[in-house]
Amino acid sequence: MAVVGTATTAPPRPGGPIAWLRENLFSSWTNAVLTLLALWLVYEAVAAVLGWAVLHATWQGRDGSDCARAEAGACWPFVNAWFGQFLYGRYPEPERWRVNLTYLLAGAGLVPLMVPRVPHKLWSSVYLLAVFPVLAVLLLSGGIFGLRHIPTDLWGGLLVTLVISSTGIAAAFPLGVVLALGRRSPMPIVRSLSIGFIEFVRGVPLITVLFMASVMLPLFLPERWSIDKLVRALIMVALFSAAYLAEVIRGGLQAIQRGQFEAADALGLSYPQKMGLVVLPQALKLVIPGIVGSFISLFKDTSLVLIIGIFDLLGMAQTASSSPTWLSPSTPMTAYVVAGAIFWIFCFGMSRYSQMLERRLAAGGERVVAKTAED
Amino acid sequence: MTHFARRAALAAVVLAGLAGLTGAASAQTKTLDTVKQRGQLVCGVNVGLPGFGAADDKGVWSGLDVDYCKAIAAAVLGDAGKVRYVPTTTKERFTALQSGEIDVLNRNTTWTISRDSSLGLSFAGVNYYDGQGFMVKKAAGVKSGKELGGATICVQTGTTTELNLADFFRINNLQYKPLVFEKMDEALRAYQANRCDAFTTDASQLYAVRLLTSNPDEHIVLPDIISKEPLGPAVRQGDSQWFTIVRWVHFALLNAEELNVTQANVDEMLNSTHPDVKRLLGKEGDFGKGLGLDNDWAYRAVKQVGNYGEVFERNVGSGSRLKIDRGLNGLWTKGGLQYAPPIR
Numbered sequence: 001m002a003v004v005g006t007a008t009t010a011p012p013r014p015g016g017p018i019a020w021l022r023e024n025l026f027s028s029w030t031n032a033v034l035t036l037l038a039l040w041l042v043y044e045a046v047a048a049v050l051g052w053a054v055l056h057a058t059w060q061g062r063d064g065s066d067c068a069r070a071e072a073g074a075c076w077p078f079v080n081a082w083f084g085q086f087l088y089g090r091y092p093e094p095e096r097w098r099v100n101l102t103y104l105l106a107g108a109g110l111v112p113l114m115v116p117r118v119p120h121k122l123w124s125s126v127y128l129l130a131v132f133p134v135l136a137v138l139l140l141s142g143g144i145f146g147l148r149h150i151p152t153d154l155w156g157g158l159l160v161t162l163v164i165s166s167t168g169i170a171a172a173f174p175l176g177v178v179l180a181l182g183r184r185s186p187m188p189i190v191r192s193l194s195i196g197f198i199e200f201v202r203g204v205p206l207i208t209v210l211f212m213a214s215v216m217l218p219l220f221l222p223e224r225w226s227i228d229k230l231v232r233a234l235i236m237v238a239l240f241s242a243a244y245l246a247e248v249i250r251g252g253l254q255a256i257q258r259g260q261f262e263a264a265d266a267l268g269l270s271y272p273q274k275m276g277l278v279v280l281p282q283a284l285k286l287v288i289p290g291i292v293g294s295f296i297s298l299f300k301d302t303s304l305v306l307i308i309g310i311f312d313l314l315g316m317a318q319t320a321s322s323s324p325t326w327l328s329p330s331t332p333m334t335a336y337v338v339a340g341a342i343f344w345i346f347c348f349g350m351s352r353y354s355q356m357l358e359r360r361l362a363a364g365g366e367r368v369v370a371k372t373a374e375d
Numbered sequence: 376m377t378h379f380a381r382r383a384a385l386a387a388v389v390l391a392g393l394a395g396l397t398g399a400a401s402a403q404t405k406t407l408d409t410v411k412q413r414g415q416l417v418c419g420v421n422v423g424l425p426g427f428g429a430a431d432d433k434g435v436w437s438g439l440d441v442d443y444c445k446a447i448a449a450a451v452l453g454d455a456g457k458v459r460y461v462p463t464t465t466k467e468r469f470t471a472l473q474s475g476e477i478d479v480l481n482r483n484t485t486w487t488i489s490r491d492s493s494l495g496l497s498f499a500g501v502n503y504y505d506g507q508g509f510m511v512k513k514a515a516g517v518k519s520g521k522e523l524g525g526a527t528i529c530v531q532t533g534t535t536t537e538l539n540l541a542d543f544f545r546i547n548n549l550q551y552k553p554l555v556f557e558k559m560d561e562a563l564r565a566y567q568a569n570r571c572d573a574f575t576t577d578a579s580q581l582y583a584v585r586l587l588t589s590n591p592d593e594h595i596v597l598p599d600i601i602s603k604e605p606l607g608p609a610v611r612q613g614d615s616q617w618f619t620i621v622r623w624v625h626f627a628l629l630n631a632e633e634l635n636v637t638q639a640n641v642d643e644m645l646n647s648t649h650p651d652v653k654r655l656l657g658k659e660g661d662f663g664k665g666l667g668l669d670n671d672w673a674y675r676a677v678k679q680v681g682n683y684g685e686v687f688e689r690n691v692g693s694g695s696r697l698k699i700d701r702g703l704n705g706l707w708t709k710g711g712l713q714y715a716p717p718i719r
Contacts, residue, residue, distance in 0.1 A: 064696070070589045081432040090434035153461060154434075215467050218474035309422060309464045319462075323432065324425035324696055327586040332560075 053337075064328035072330045079338055082320040086338065089156015089311050095148060098139045099159055105135055106166075114353065116360060129170065152230040156311035158342060160230070164237055164312065165299040171238035172298070173291075176245030181275065183250055194246070201243035206304055209236045214308035233305050241298045248290040252283035285361045292354035296347050303343075313339050406478050406610070406617035407451065407667050415457050418444035419477035422462040425583040426691035426699070427483045427503075436460045439690040440481035443502055443608055443625070446680040447479060450624050450672040455679035469494050472611055479621055480609045483579070490609075499622040501607040502683075503691075504703040504712050506600035507539050508578035510585060513595050515572060520599030524549040526572040529562040531555075536576055539602040563587060577604055582697040600703065620666050627673035629715035630655050631682035633706055638681035641674060654718045662718055673718070683713065 013019075025035040056073030058066055067075035079086075088096050109128035112118040140163075143149030155163070182194030201209075213232040221227070256279055264274040284291070306315030317339035321332040410416055420440055421428035428438040436444075445455035463471050463482055472480045473495055483505070484490075486498040509528075511517045520543065530537050532555040544551045554571045556562035566574040567588055576584065581596045588594055608625065610618050631637075634652050636644045644652055653659040656677075657670030666672065680686060684706075691699045705711025 064586065068586070068589060068591065072589070085432055085434065090430060092434070151459070153459075211466070215470045218470065218476060221474075307464060308467060309462050311422075311462070315422070319423040319430065320432070322423040322425055322583075323429055324437075324583075325431060327425055327583060327696065329587050329589050332587075 058330070064326040064331060067326075067328040067330050072328070074337070075326070075328060075330045075334045078320070078326045078328075078331055078334060081326070082316075082323075082335075085157055085320060086313065086316055086342070087158045089159055089316055090154045091150060091156065091159060092148075092154065095142075095150060098142070098147070098150075102136050102139050105132055105139075133167075133170075152228050153310075155230065157316040158313050160305070160310060161299070161302050161312045163230075164234060164302040164305065165295075167234050168237040168241050168298050168302070169295050172241040172245050172294075175238070175242035176249055177280070179242060179246035180249035180253060183246065184253060198243045198246050201240055202247070206237075206240050206301055207307060209240055210304060210308050212236075229308070230310060233308065233310055237298070237302065237305075241294060241301075245291065245294050248287050248294055249283065251290065252285075252287035253279065255286050256283050288354055288358050288361070292350060296350055299347060299350070300343065313342060406614050407620065410451055410478055414452065415459050416444060416448040416452065416479070417459045417461060417477045418447075419461050419463045419468055419471050419480040419482055420444065421482045422464060424483060424580075425586075426579070426695055426697045428460075428462075428481070430460075430462075437690065439503060439686060440483060440608075442680050442686045442690060443481045444479070446628060446676040446686075447621060447624050449675040449679040450627070450668060451620065453675055469496065472496060472609060475611075478610075478617070483606045484609055486605045486607050486609075495612045496609045497612050497618050499608045499610060499618055500625040501605040501712075502625055503579065503606040505577050505579045505604035505606050506703070507536055507575060507602040507604070508581050508600055509597040510566075510574045510581045510594050511572060511597060513593050517573075517597065520597050520601065521547055521549070523551065523573055525551065527552045527554055527570070529554045529556065529566045529571040529574045531559050531562050531576065532557055535602070540575055543601040559584070578702075579606075579691070579699065582691070582699045586696060598700075598702070616667055620668065623666060623718075624672075624676055626715035627655065627676055627718070628680070628683040628686065629706070629713055630718060631673070631677045632684040633708065633715070636677055636682060638677060638679075638685055641677045645674070651717065651719075660719070 026032040052073040054073070056071055058069075058072060058075050058077065061067060061075070061077040064075075064078070067078065084093065084096070088099055091099060106128075109124055109132050113121060113124040113128060118124075138144055139147070140155070140159075141150060141152070179194050179198055182190045183198065185191050185194070210233060213236045214229060217227070217232060260278055260282065261274065264278040269277065303312050303314040305312055306318070311319060317335040320326070321335040418441075420436065420438070423429045424438070426438055428436065428440045430436045441460065444458045444460065448458045449455040461471065461477050463477070463480070468480055468482055468484065469490075471477045480496070481502075483503065484498075485505075486501065490496060491498060509520055509523065511523075517523065523544075528540060528551055530540055530553050537553065537555065540551075540553065554562075554565060556565065559576065562576075563574060563584055565571060574581070574584070578596060578600060585591045585594050585596065608621050610621050630651070631641075634644075634649065634655060636652060636655065641656070645656055645658060647653065647656075650659065654662065656674045657663060657672070661670060663670035663672045681689070684701075687701065687704060688694045691697045692701065701709070701711060703712050705713065707714040
């Protein structure tokens with residue numbers, strides 16, 4: 001008791017911003033130097049970006065000559081003139097509402113599916129996987145119900161990027177699950193086919209696959225029998241990412257303990273029930289970061305299609321910067337920055353959503369595996 | 376054994392099927408009939424090369440090569456607007472033509488013997504005589520490539536450009552120092568940063584590249600052309616009728632310029648008494664028949680697109696931002712190389 005009585009209570013921790021600075025940023029002279037260095041770097045970076053994007057930027061102009069000054073920053077009137085093409089490619093302007101309507105229809109399916117609180121998940125997924133693709137093809141391509149037919153070589157920009165990546169994701173996911181299960185199947189033919197496909201595709205670069213689709217395939221087919229170039233690319237992208245996804249999912253399957261399989265068997269569940277109700281829900285939850293990683297890289301890989309003459313967002317940016325009217329030293333940089341920013345918005349969005357999903361699933365399950373220190 | 380036999384039979388059927396497919400692909404259908412039936416010319420163009428083939432922010436295609444697509448469509452279908460442009464990359468342009476995806480390739484493609492002989496294509500003519508040139512700073516006061524002795528020259532590696540450069544200096548017994556870059560942008564940046572005295576690439580590109588410098592007026596393109604890069608439209612081999620049409624549309628545009636028939640005066644020229652003009656515009660003779668067209672074919676091409684000079688000036692010459700000199704692409708009567716056989 002006496003000890004407690006004589007003990008001086010700890011002095012109150014000094015508060016306020018200065019104390020915080022001293023404790024966190026300038027606690028030793030090395031930290032102080034690092035802090036100052038970091039501050040200087042941040043200042044330089046921010047000043048350079050601001051200088052390029054705002055202070056030295058060109059805001060008004062009719063063609064490239066207005067942006068051709070020494071030290072010229074971003075050429076914004078160029079972006080203004082070409083922004084429609086960045087988003088829609090050469091899709092005819094009066095018909096662009098069809099693309100917007102398609103986005104709206106996609107949103108109508110995606111939002112209820114992605115927001116946890118909204119019910120009717122099953123119906124949303126049926127709509128998204130069965131009804132929406134048909135609607136989207138009819139709307140975008142036309143040639144029916146009095147809609148003008150728009151051939152796919154006019155599609156471009158963000159539209160093509162989204163078409164390829166969403167089709168790729170939607171087709172690659174189920175295919176990847178099937179391949180992953182096939183690879184672990186006891187049936188020799190199924191297993192060797194799955195392994196053969198996965199290893200073949202993983203051994204070939206995507207560019208080669210796309211080249212095959214665009215250059216070799218037409219030579220083998222009769223002249224009248226040409227498959228649309230975009231469709232060819234779509235199929236190849238989907239098959240390609242399915243193989244990668246299969247390996248990610250196989251990792252999840254391997255992490256499930258034998259007991260789970262045996263328990264499901266003991267309950268008398270059939271194979272589809274065992275996989276669908278017991279194994280896959282756990283396995284997929286474990287590999288969410290891997291799956292989303294695959295999706296993000298698929299989204300970014302779509303820009304490779306520009307090498308076979310399909311104008312995705314990046315392809316459009318390159319075309320735009322070589323347009324004769326807007327040729328200037330600052331045009332290419334501006335085009336790339338805009339394309340990069342649009343890519344970043346989508347990838348960052350996907351990444352944040354996957355983190356939300358992970359936390360939610362980890363909290364809901366009994367086996368708290370994905371729960372990490374970050375929350 | 377029976378299992379194996381069945382498999383072998385299956386393999387044979389598959390192979391035969393494939394052979395049948397490829398056989399069907401190589402069976403030539405007449406391109407002219409296909410185009411007429413389709414009502415549209417499918418034209419392979421560059422994905423974006425200023426002055427030759429590029430689409431603007433409204434998606435409207437323009438350029439020297441694009442105007443050739445229009446001229447062919449005007450001659451064959453009667454409407455320069457009936458063209459579907461297929462942007463092709465360097466790597467897939469020939470396959471697109473071979474596989475029948477496009478009817479004609481108007482994509483600044485260099486005519487060489489290997490392409491003519493082993494790729495299954497035929498070049499119908501030269502619509503632009505290109506060649507490697509030099510860009511220097513105006514302030515340096517250099518007037519000719521031969522004055523570049525001892526100069527440092529920025530060049531892109533791994534291309535014929537680098538080899539042509541070495542040949543040029545060796546032939547002229549001059550010393551030079553190449554500064555080699557992987558990408559054209561890097562080479563250009565080094566040139567702008569005064570790391571070299573001259574920048575070299577194909578002349579047609581030099582003019583576009585000049586617009587990418589911060590002050591285009593400070594740079595000039597020297598008159599020397601040190602290599603041969605004849606660019607022209609290509610068609611599939613084995614369809615001589617279509618080949619002749621494409622070739623003669625080019626000649627018609629050249630003849631029109633030589634005879635001073637322009638887009639503006641072509642209607643008045645219909646009444647001309649000049650026999651060459653009458654033959655060109657179909658008032659005399661039956662020359663369109665031989666091509667499988669009507670006799671107004673050349674009239675329509677000139678009326679809707681203009682003669683070669685107009686096409687040149689509009690897209691790459693004085694009417695464009697590139698401001699390329701006619702040079703080698705002038706008519707033979709004016710010291711250039713453009714020469715068309717007569718229509719008679």
